[in-house]
Amino acid sequence: MAFLAIDIGNTRIKWSLYDAARPGAVPVAHGAEFLDHIERLAEGPWADLPPPDSMLGCVVAGDAVRRRAEEQVVERFECSPRWVVSSVAEAGIVNGYDHPTRLGADRWVAMIGARHRMMSQGKPRPMVVVMIGTAVTVEGVDVHGKFLGGLILPGHGIMLRALESGTAGLHVPTGEVREFPTNTSDALTSGGTYAIAGAVERMVQHVRAHCGAEPACFMTGGAGWKMAPSMNGDFELVDSLIMDGLLVIAQERMLPG
């Protein structure tokens, strides 16, 4: 009973195929495409895949992109597309957002994946869950699985493009991350990196103070590996956090697969 998980962000669509919707399953196939290339999925990387019995995804890239992805799923496979909507509570996470359904589905699913991972590692702890994609999100979750609230920051690329378009003197190739940058490229790269690292450190402080315990920290997203060397503290980099969350939800909902 194969299961297809799909994560559509503002830059790329990521997909993983499993032989069962079982948390911890290893994908039999997976891939990522820039959103411009969605139309190639059915005839390209999906052409030779065994068809899934069900599909579950999360999408934050807007309705037009979602429809293009659905067309590919329907063209290539027989299962009907299903998408996670953030709710009041699901799979061990309780949603503290003012309007729970307005929380980005990718953020919701990543917290569910992180909570499941933490619970399987030992006793419950508060968490900080960081996603480094087009945007950066930094979530605080208490020991009971309540999502306390989170930060949204521009991702590295957006920060640099904003600086480039808002100034006369900044057109800059990528630099190195330095403690004391001495050229424009390094100053920009380091500024963006430490802006993200600093926001994460603040969230860790807030969770520690609010919960009175040291949070378990997880990081994911396409650019997570770039941030990892600049993070303070013990961050577990888990590329599959969203896919893990989709597997947990699919199993709880007993979707076929």
Ligand SMILES: Nc1ncnc2c1ncn2[C@@H]1O[C@H](COP(=O)(O)OP(=O)(O)O)[C@@H](O)[C@H]1O
């Ligand atoms: N090999 C790569 N391909 C695409 N993006 C990459 C790659 N390595 C790092 N990145 C960075 O990751 C970001 C995309 O990450 P991703 O998690 O796919 O974002 P989103 O979920 O918002 O689509 C891009 O902004 C880019 O800076």
Ligand SMILES: CC(C)(COP(=O)(O)O)[C@@H](O)C(=O)NCCC(=O)O
């Ligand atoms: C914050 C996001 C833009 C992150 O998108 P991403 O970087 O994964 O492409 C997305 O989760 C979103 O559109 N959220 C809705 C608003 C909210 O979560 O409050």
Ligand SMILES: [K+]
């Ligand atoms: K994402």
